[in-house]
Amino acid sequence: MIENNQGSITSDDNVCIRSRCHFTMTVITFYLCAIVLRKHDNYRKDTRRIRPAYMQN
Structure with a gap:
């Protein structure tokens, strides 16, 4: 469960970085x-x- 939460956090950070x-x-x-x-x-x-x-010339 902890690893999955960290993975979701990193993926959200990547999405934020990509949008920025x-x-x-x-x-x-x-x-x-x-x-x-x-x-x-x-x-x-x-x-x-x-x-x-x-034109003048």
Whole structure:
């Protein structure tokens, strides 16, 4: 009975660790996507600034 209880506790800890890892991975991927989208928006703004200069030349 004691061994079974310890086994259940360790399995619950593993589940908690897996859920935490999954949560952190989703948060990290979300931040990375946000950073990439911000850089992409900045790139679009730069291209908009550059295009009128080329049109003037």
